[in-house]
Amino acid sequence: MNHGGTGTISGENLLFLTDEQLRKGIEAMFFAYRGFTADPDRILAEHGYGRAHHRALHFVNRTHGTTVNNLLSVLGVTKQSLNRVLRTLIEDGLVESRVGRTDRRERNLYLTEAGQTLERKLSEAQRERMRAAYRIAGPQAVAGFRQVLEAMMDDEIRRQYLALKERR
Amino acid sequence: MNHGGTGTISGENLLFLTDEQLRKGIEAMFFAYRGFTADPDRILAEHGYGRAHHRALHFVNRTHGTTVNNLLSVLGVTKQSLNRVLRTLIEDGLVESRVGRTDRRERNLYLTEAGQTLERKLSEAQRERMRAAYRIAGPQAVAGFRQVLEAMMDDEIRRQYLALKERR
DNA sequence: TTGGAATGTCAACAAGACTGACATAAAATA
């Protein structure tokens, strides 16, 4: 059985990919994702919302005026599922849905003042944890973190992620 | 507005932590987790199972003879929720539940042959994606990846993760 | 020996995902 060190000397590239190393990565991903969502989850619960609402708020804020269809492909859920979430957010006055100018079938989505307030609160909590993790791990680790995550995405999703990443 | 480079020169440690950088990390985490679960999800669906079953199989395999209580704290769900999943796995002959020897209130959990077969199939699919991502990103990136993930966990969870990590 | 604590099971419910069917309005096209 190979040792499991994370040496950087070339030649270890093969030894490196043991099932043990991979398993650790898998478990780290599982446990870290729990931490990743923990803080927003607490805030959402206070408001009677769930993770689905957070995702919608995040991406509406991210791309002001996005259409429902656009949001669907980013979130990777069905329109029925998204619609339920979106409807409550609109009813509660956090999201505004305007009929499209050029194509009146479309709905352009925007956050209201209240929506922006909640979104900021959620993302600030999530950023704070990410910031702490980044500080502990250091710049070089962060670069590696993002590289591995990007390589882990499905091709189609990575395309969307990269397009989104460059915006603004 | 600061530039967003991931430079390694010391002194950039502060510039580095812009909201933009943090947001990219957050979105990368979100999209990557989808990829992370995609392959097992497909296999599970064929068998009529969900992610909860995968998690149970993984950790029962990981720590043979573990108790229900032990599993609960690792998985972070209620015992009732876990019990439903566990019951179907036992009924389907993938998991065996033996009354504890020293404490007969406890149940010790084991994978059967069939359980091991499915677990291997699932973890092999997940490892394969992780392996591909690791290969693309390189050894140094992987080290950083794990460092950031570990820093992102809740303290209690990290404690469990590290204890689990050292096993075997 | 008895009452509390630990462990596990059963029942009922809720959130949020899914599919399928269908309605409406608008755009695109034949």
Place this chain on the structure above:
DNA sequence: TATTTTATGTCAGTCTTGTTGACATTCCAA
């Protein structure tokens, strides 16, 4: 112009997986 396609929304029903509450069993310590 008539027809088809597209974008969106809604209703109904199902499934997974989380929740709480109630309860049975077992162990241990007062």
